[in-house]
Structures are given as structure tokens and as C-alpha cells.
Amino acid sequence: MKHAKSSGGTKANLLFRQAYEYIVTRMDRGEWQAHDKLPSIRLLAQELQVHRLTVFRAYQLLKQNERAYVKEKSGYYVSPCKSEEQALNEHEESPRSLTASSVLKNALSEIQQIPVKYQFSQALIDPNLLPNLFLSEHVKQVFDIYPKLMGTYSSAQGDEELREYLCRYMVRHHHLRLTVSDILITTGGQQAIDLISRIYIRPMDPVLVERPTYSAALDIFRQQGARLVPVEITPNGYDLAAVEKLMQKHKPRIFYMNPTFHNPTGYTVPAAQRKLLVELAERYRCLLIEDDAIHEMYLDQPPPQPMLTYDTEGWVVYLRSFSKYVAPGLRICAVMGGPSVIKPLITAKSLADNGTPLVNQKMFLHYFESARIQQHLEKLRIALQIRKEIVEEELASTGWHWISPQGGFNLWLRLPDFIPVDRLLEECLRHSVSFVPGVICDPLKEMQSWIRLSYSFVNEEHLRDGVRRLVDIAGRYGPQPQ
Ligand SMILES: Cc1ncc(COP(=O)(O)O)c(C=O)c1O
Numbered sequence: 001m002k003h004a005k006s007s008g009g010t011k012a013n014l015l016f017r018q019a020y021e022y023i024v025t026r027m028d029r030g031e032w033q034a035h036d037k038l039p040s041i042r043l044l045a046q047e048l049q050v051h052r053l054t055v056f057r058a059y060q061l062l063k064q065n066e067r068a069y070v071k072e073k074s075g076y077y078v079s080p081c082k083s084e085e086q087a088l089n090e091h092e093e094s095p096r097s098l099t100a101s102s103v104l105k106n107a108l109s110e111i112q113q114i115p116v117k118y119q120f121s122q123a124l125i126d127p128n129l130l131p132n133l134f135l136s137e138h139v140k141q142v143f144d145i146y147p148k149l150m151g152t153y154s155s156a157q158g159d160e161e162l163r164e165y166l167c168r169y170m171v172r173h174h175h176l177r178l179t180v181s182d183i184l185i186t187t188g189g190q191q192a193i194d195l196i197s198r199i200y201i202r203p204m205d206p207v208l209v210e211r212p213t214y215s216a217a218l219d220i221f222r223q224q225g226a227r228l229v230p231v232e233i234t235p236n237g238y239d240l241a242a243v244e245k246l247m248q249k250h251k252p253r254i255f256y257m258n259p260t261f262h263n264p265t266g267y268t269v270p271a272a273q274r275k276l277l278v279e280l281a282e283r284y285r286c287l288l289i290e291d292d293a294i295h296e297m298y299l300d301q302p303p304p305q306p307m308l309t310y311d312t313e314g315w316v317v318y319l320r321s322f323s324k325y326v327a328p329g330l331r332i333c334a335v336m337g338g339p340s341v342i343k344p345l346i347t348a349k350s351l352a353d354n355g356t357p358l359v360n361q362k363m364f365l366h367y368f369e370s371a372r373i374q375q376h377l378e379k380l381r382i383a384l385q386i387r388k389e390i391v392e393e394e395l396a397s398t399g400w401h402w403i404s405p406q407g408g409f410n411l412w413l414r415l416p417d418f419i420p421v422d423r424l425l426e427e428c429l430r431h432s433v434s435f436v437p438g439v440i441c442d443p444l445k446e447m448q449s450w451i452r453l454s455y456s457f458v459n460e461e462h463l464r465d466g467v468r469r470l471v472d473i474a475g476r477y478g479p480q481p482q
């Protein structure tokens with residue numbers, strides 16, 4: 001399968017664009033303010049460890065985009081942004097507080113916050129598919145067992161009883177050599193990605209990421225000033241020779257990956273590659289961040305064992321979130337890895353919030369270990385299979401391209417080039433339909449013709465209506481679907 005645009009020429013340009021983004025990020029954070037002199041080309045090239053020409057091109061682009069101006073024989077200076085100047089005139093806040101927020105971006109969350117009837121941008125289980133009635137009895141039981149629950153903090157690492165249970169669970173299911181101290185509980189997978197990035201990423205550090213990938217992870221890494229190095233993911237996994245070359249060339253400290261029912265494509269990296277990837281990680285001392293947010297949401301076959309199973313030297317940190325399909329409201333994720341990774345993460349967690357609420361952890365523990373949850377997972381798989389089939393049926397006549405996923409919540413669709421996805425999204429939102437534009441999942445911001453359509457959140461009847469509405473709106477942009 002080919003992606004919307006070849007990345008060949010882009011790779012040559014990647015470095016200068018990343019240097020550009022790095023400078024813009026620092027400007028947006030208010031570190032370099034209007035009319036400040038920017039570092040000389042030589043100094044910045046030294047700091048970023050890139051060629052001077054790379055910084056020169058980044059400065060040229062800043063000039064072209066009116067983010068910087070030149071003073072003869074002096075150097076480059078930060079241009080005042082129009083919006084910033086206007087805002088300053090209108091408010092009395094400091095420029096730092098005004099600009100600091102502009103660098104924070106979560107493109108996915110912005111789309112998801114728009115209320116719509118046909119919500120295809122949420123890769124989350126439909127709340128109606130959860131055993132809600134049973135949950136209220138369960139809550140009462142948990143408070144009976146732990147009457148002081150509301151009055152107690154969890155440790156920063158997470159409730160020991162929960163970690164013990166999860167340790168046994170993971171050893172039983174994935175043949176891991178794991179101890180209770182190798183587990184940290186975070187408030188969702190999102191927090192785990194954020195904590196890891198705070199520890200491991202400094203500005204301009206190279207980070208390997210799949211292309212495409214989970215867009216919020218990209219936003220987190222960008223926020224830390226990372227230099228994103230894309231690794232193409234295909235239905236057959238990665239090109240391991242290419243991964244090795246990237247590790248040799250960039251010496252990244254981390255490779256963030258989502259190898260099981262990958263978000264957004266649904267692809268799963270085959271078992272044979274997993275062991276080899278761990279060997280590469282060991283050889284090139286690159287930590288693999290294995291994000292496994294929907295492990296149990298397979299349709300026919302359980303997925304291969306996690307990469308963590310093959311890790312003997314501590315080069316994999318494994319994020320097993322349960323918030324997508326077990327209990328979204330509780331936001332429980334287990335982070336697993338060797339002591340060299342887990343210890344600094346516990347410190348980062350203690351700095352962030354001192355521990356995930358104990359009530360959530362105990363609720364989750366008793367819910368997850370009940371027999372009911374296992375039956376519930378089985379029902380969920382059936383419901384997801386039905387929903388996926390409905391969407392595929394409705395899309396069958398469009399001529400759009402996708403590879404039917406074997407698990408997960410999403411279809412990753414390639415639309416014909418004549419459909420402008422940005423305009424399609426605007427129009428769809430006006431008609432109460434949302435989806436994720438592929439471009440936000442692409443570290444190169446190029447996948448203009450792709451969209452992610454989540455079929456997990458919307459009930460069957462609405463699913464059919466919503467997809468019809470989407471196809472109908474898309475049909476206005478060119479030849480009718482055949
Ligand atoms: C791949 C991936 N990782 C992490 C997350 C965030 O998970 P959580 O809801 O547990 O924070 C998501 C949510 O969409 C995801 O798709």
C-alpha cells in the first residue's frame with residue numbers, strides 16, 4: 001500500500017523543518033520574545049548539532065513566514081506576531097502567559113470536544129456496551145470492603161494489591177518475568193506517555209515514531225521539543241533494515257510504538273518482528289515504548305505476545321491501558337519495565353500527581369478480577385465485529401481504500417485525492433459528524449487524504465446513518481462514488 005505522498009524528498013528537508021519548529025516552539029513559549037535577537041547561526045547549529053546550512057534554512061523560513069526579521073550586519077530578530085500584539089493591547093496579562101498556552105496543542109482533543117451526534121473521532125467503547133447496572137452494586141461492595149477508601153492516598157507507584165493482581169495476570173497471560181515493583185499505575189496511558197517524554201526527551205532529541213501514529217503522542221513529544229523521526233508502519237509491520245539504519249544514524253533514546261491493533265491503522269506487528277525489534281533496541285540502546293491500549297479488543301485471534309515478553313535486558317517499557325474498553329471512567333494504566341525505567345517514572349509520577357486516586361484503583365481491581373468482566377469482553381468483541389461490518393458495508397460502494405483490521409476500534413481510510421479532507425471535516429462537523437483527519441496522525445503532517453473513522457463509540461443504528469451522511473457529504477466534492 002502506498003501512502004498519500006512519498007516521503008523521499010521530505011526526509012532531506014526534515015531536519016531544517018524540525019529546527020524551524022524548535023525555534024517557533026521557543027518563541028511561542030515566550031523564551032524568545034518580540035524583537036529579541038535570535039542566536040547566531042553558528043551558535044544554534046552547535047547547540048542543535050546540525051549543519052549551519054540547516055539553521056540558515058530554518059531562519060529563512062522564519063523570515064518568509066514573518067516570524068523573524070533581519071537587521072543588516074546584526075542578525076535575526078523575533079517579529080512580533082500580529083495576534084500577540086493585538087492581544088497585548090487588549091489584555092493586561094504578561095506576554096509570557098499569553099504565549100505559553102499557544103504552544104500547547106492536542107489536535108485530537110480539540111476535535112473530540114466538538115459535540116456531534118455521529119461521533120466517529122472517539123476511539124472508545126460505547127458506554128452502553130458496559131455493564132452499567134452491575135457497576136453500581138460493585139461500587140457499594142468495594143466501599144464495604146474498604147470503608148476508609150475515600151480518606152486514603154495511594155502510593156505514587158500505585159496500590160500494591162492492584163499491582164500484585166496485575167503482576168499475576170501478566171505473568172499468566174504473557175509469560176513475563178515481572179515483579180510487583182516493576183509496575184507503576186498511571187492515570188491512563190496518556191499520562192504514561194507524558195511522564196516518559198518528560199524523562200527521556202530534551203529539545204531536538206531524535207524520537208522514532210511510527211508513521212502514522214497516535215496523534216496525542218506526537219503532540220506530547222513536540223511539546224518537549226523532540227525531533228520526530230518517522231518509521232513507516234504497514235500491514236506487515238516495519239521494514240526492520242530501515243529501522244536499524246535510523247537507529248544507527250539518529251541514535252534515538254526512544255522509539256514510541258503501538259504494535260498491536262495500531263492506532264490509527266489497526267495493523268499488528270507480526271510476532272517474528274517483535275523479537276528482532278527487541279534485539280535492535282538492545283544493540284542500539286534505544287528504549288522501546290510499547291503502547292498497548294486495546295490488547296484484548298481482537299476480533300478472531302488474540303494478538304501476538306507483547307514485545308515486553310522478549311525483553312531480558314530492560315529495553316522495553318510496556319503501557320497497558322485499561323481505560324479504552326474496561327472502565328474508561330477509571331483511567332487505569334499499568335506501566336511495566338525494568339527498575340532503571342520504573343524508578344524515575346515513579347518520581348515523575350509523584351511530581352505530577354502523587355498517585356492515581358485509590359478509589360479508582362480499587363474499583364478497577366475488583367471489577368477486572370470478576371468473572372463478569374471476561375464475559376463482558378467477549379460481548380464487546382462481538383459488538384465491535386458487528387459495528388465494523390456495518391461500516392464496511394456502508395463504505396463498500398465508495399471506492400475508498402482500507403485494510404480491514406483484525407482488532408481495535410478504527411478504520412483507516414484513504415479517500416480519493418479530489419476530496420479535500422480539511423474541508424470535508426468542516427462540512428461534516430456542521431452536519432454533526434466527526435472523524436480524525438489523517439494529517440494529525442502523521443509526524444510529517446502530510447497524509448492529507450487519509451481519515452480515521454472509529455466505529456466503537458456510536459450505536460449500530462446511528463453508525464449506519466452517520467456513515468451515510470459522511471459518504472453523502474464527501475460525494476459533493478467530485479465524481480460520485482461508484
Ligand atoms: C495508542 C493509544 N495510546 C494511549 C491512549 C490514551 O489512553 P488512555 O485513555 O488510557 O489515556 C490512546 C487513546 O486513544 C491510544 O489510542
